[in-house]
Amino acid sequence: MAQPDDTRTPGVTGTALVDAFPTHNLDKPEVRDMPEDPKRYWRLIGPGIVAAGVGLASGEFILFPYIASQVGLVFVWAALVGLFTQFFINMEIERYTLATGETALAGFSRYWRHWGLFFALLAYFANLWPGWATSSATLISYIFGGTPRWIAIGILILIGLILTLAPVIYNALEKAQMLKVAAVLTLFLIGAIFAIGAEAWADLPQVVTRPRIPLELGFALLLGALAFAGAGGGQNLCQSNWIRDKGFGMGSYVPKLASPITGHPVAARSNGYIFDPNEENMRRWRGWWKFANIEQLTTFVAITFVTILFTSLLAYATVYGNPDAPNNINFIGLEGEVLGQRVGSWFMYLFWAIGAFSLFAAALGIVDYTSRLAADVIKTSYAHGANESKVYAGLVWGLVGIGIIVLLAGFSQPIVLLVISAVTGGFMMFIYSGLLILINRKSLPSRSGSVEFGWECSSGRSYCSERCRCSPSVISSANCSEAE
Numbered sequence: 001m002a003q004p005d006d007t008r009t010p011g012v013t014g015t016a017l018v019d020a021f022p023t024h025n026l027d028k029p030e031v032r033d034m035p036e037d038p039k040r041y042w043r044l045i046g047p048g049i050v051a052a053g054v055g056l057a058s059g060e061f062i063l064f065p066y067i068a069s070q071v072g073l074v075f076v077w078a079a080l081v082g083l084f085t086q087f088f089i090n091m092e093i094e095r096y097t098l099a100t101g102e103t104a105l106a107g108f109s110r111y112w113r114h115w116g117l118f119f120a121l122l123a124y125f126a127n128l129w130p131g132w133a134t135s136s137a138t139l140i141s142y143i144f145g146g147t148p149r150w151i152a153i154g155i156l157i158l159i160g161l162i163l164t165l166a167p168v169i170y171n172a173l174e175k176a177q178m179l180k181v182a183a184v185l186t187l188f189l190i191g192a193i194f195a196i197g198a199e200a201w202a203d204l205p206q207v208v209t210r211p212r213i214p215l216e217l218g219f220a221l222l223l224g225a226l227a228f229a230g231a232g233g234g235q236n237l238c239q240s241n242w243i244r245d246k247g248f249g250m251g252s253y254v255p256k257l258a259s260p261i262t263g264h265p266v267a268a269r270s271n272g273y274i275f276d277p278n279e280e281n282m283r284r285w286r287g288w289w290k291f292a293n294i295e296q297l298t299t300f301v302a303i304t305f306v307t308i309l310f311t312s313l314l315a316y317a318t319v320y321g322n323p324d325a326p327n328n329i330n331f332i333g334l335e336g337e338v339l340g341q342r343v344g345s346w347f348m349y350l351f352w353a354i355g356a357f358s359l360f361a362a363a364l365g366i367v368d369y370t371s372r373l374a375a376d377v378i379k380t381s382y383a384h385g386a387n388e389s390k391v392y393a394g395l396v397w398g399l400v401g402i403g404i405i406v407l408l409a410g411f412s413q414p415i416v417l418l419v420i421s422a423v424t425g426g427f428m429m430f431i432y433s434g435l436l437i438l439i440n441r442k443s444l445p446s447r448s449g450s451v452e453f454g455w456e457c458s459s460g461r462s463y464c465s466e467r468c469r470c471s472p473s474v475i476s477s478a479n480c481s482e483a484e
Contacts, residue, residue: 017274021443022110025381027271029100034275035252037287044291046174047242048299051090053177054235054365055300056184056307056358063225064308065315069331071214073316076207078225079308083301086236089429090300092436093239094292096443098249099285102272103240105373106380107439108432115435116377119428123234126424127370130156130403136359139352142333149407156407159364160400163371164393167262170245173368180361181303187354188310194343200317207309220423233425237432238369241376249288250275257372260389314339371395 018028038044067075093104100107108115130152137151166172213222244251250273275281318338319331332355340348375392383391 017277021274025113026106026110029102029272029274031276032250032253032273034250034281034284034288035247037284038291041291041294044246044248045295045299046178046246047239047248048295049181049303050170050174050177050242050365051235051239051296051300052303052307053180054362054369055232055304056180056362063221065311065335066331067214067217067221067225068312068315069319069335070217072320073203073206073312074210074212075214075222075225076309076312077211078213078222079305082225082232083305086232087296087301089236089433089436090239090296091293092440093236094243094248094296095289096436096439097240097244097251098288098292100272100274100443101244101250101252101254103244103373103376103380104237104432104436104439105240105377106272107443108435109377109381110443111435111438113381116373116381119234119237119432120374120377122424122428123237123370123373124399126233126420126428127366127399128402129406129420130363131420132359132363132366133159133403134407136356136363139332139356139359142336142352143349143356152407153404155360155363156400156403159360159367160397162364163368163396165259165262167259168245169257169259169368169392170242173365174246176361176364180358183354184307184358185303187351188307188314190343190347191314191339191351192310195339195347196313196317197342200313203316204313233428234373235366235369235425236429238372241369241372243292248292249285257375257392258389260387260393318342367396367399370399 018031021028064076064079096102096104096107105116105119108119133152133155134148136155137148140146140151141148162172163169215222241257243249244254245256253273275285277285315331315335318335332352336348336351339351371392374395375388378391379386379388
């Protein structure tokens with residue numbers, strides 16, 4: 001329960017914060033208490049694993065291993081750069097949603113109505129090319145035979161059914177990604193013991209001792225790998241939606257996205273919430289911010305880097321230097337064959353099977369986040385009375401249908417499709433990074449008078465010094481200086 005009024009930070013009220021939100025596109029947020037911060041973290045772990053699981057796809061299974069198969073381990077360093085960049089971006093996205101229950105796209109739309117539509121369309125364009133489904137289908141064809149194109153069409157239809165029929169969509173997505181992460185880590189544990197030779201392990205320090213930018217592979221491919229080291233593009237923006245459905249911070253007041261067929265959709269407000277920065281609410285805020293940082297670092301960052309490192313090392317140990325190594329998706333086929341020769345045919349099929357499931361789960365997450373972003377924009381900025389669950393289901397099947405058309409039209413080379421998606425995603429990230437600074441410093445007002453209290457920082461720390469003299473915004477990272 002919130003403390004009485006006399007515990008409120010001097011000179012700061014929830015009403016003052018509400019008045020700082022632009023309202024020409026969305027209504028003012030409602031003032032509510034910050035929900036109690038988590039004492040047991042385990043039950044709320046999930047969005048970071050979902051982000052890692054969806055992200056363990058093109059960058060981890062295809063682009064970085066492909067680079068390692070062609071030039072060795074010289075570019076793995078870029079994964080750390082990409083991951084820590086995305087960590088800070090993700091935390092700025094989560095900062096806004098933790099404090100308001102609104103998505104980052106809704107925050108952008110408060111300043112210009114069509115910002116959300118702009119990013120939703122870019123995300124849709126980036127993911128029109130079903131490179132992930134095609135990659136999964138290619139690996140399935142190595143195991144069972146068949147034509148990858150038709151297998152990919154079947155995968156897209158299955159994804160549409162899952163995302164339409166799951167009663168609570170986030171719960172189904174989270175379970176699929178947790179299973180995927182467990183399977184991938186098991187594969188790498190076995191591979192580290194049986195498949196990676198002493199010579200490859202001895203070359204591992206090259207990651208830091210011989211870093212370089214292999215421009216001979218093409219700038220677009222390298223940019224794609226950097227952008228997709230982890231999440232990238234629209235997926236980062238969907239951190240807002242996923243932590244909200246998990247019940248982080250003020251997001252716990254917003255109903256979860258449910259199936260219009262098997263679930264129980266609830267009409268949700270288009271505008272969000274804000275909390276009165278009294279002593280009790282600020283204590284809870286600090287707890288949520290600390291937890292959110294820990295959750296992202298120990299799941300999204302850690303899992304993704306370990307995966308990139310081992311997939312690159314596996315490709316280096318098996319395919320690098322082989323004169324027959326193909327310069328397309330088929331390098332995974334050769335990699336599996338070499339693993340089968342070293343460990344046994346069972347491991348070759350296990351490698352392909354887990355890779356196929358991993359890429360399928362990534363495609364599942366990608367169709368989900370693309371449709372979530374667009375549904376949120378339509379509900380928030382254009383059709384306030386719309387049923388978001390039905391809009392989401394329609395967008396899912398729209399993306400599935402377009403993907404099928406792309407495949408039938410003959411676009412079937414996964415690496416080309418993935419590079420197109422990655423470059424588009426990198427462009428999105430460049431633009432929305434600036435907008436995140438805008439909404440976190442202005443929507444959550446950065447200066448309404450100076451007061452002293454523990455302050456939340458974007459540097460990854462949970463809060464600054466108790467002597468920090470700052471503006472009364474509960475989450476803005478700006479204008480922190482030592483009290484006189």
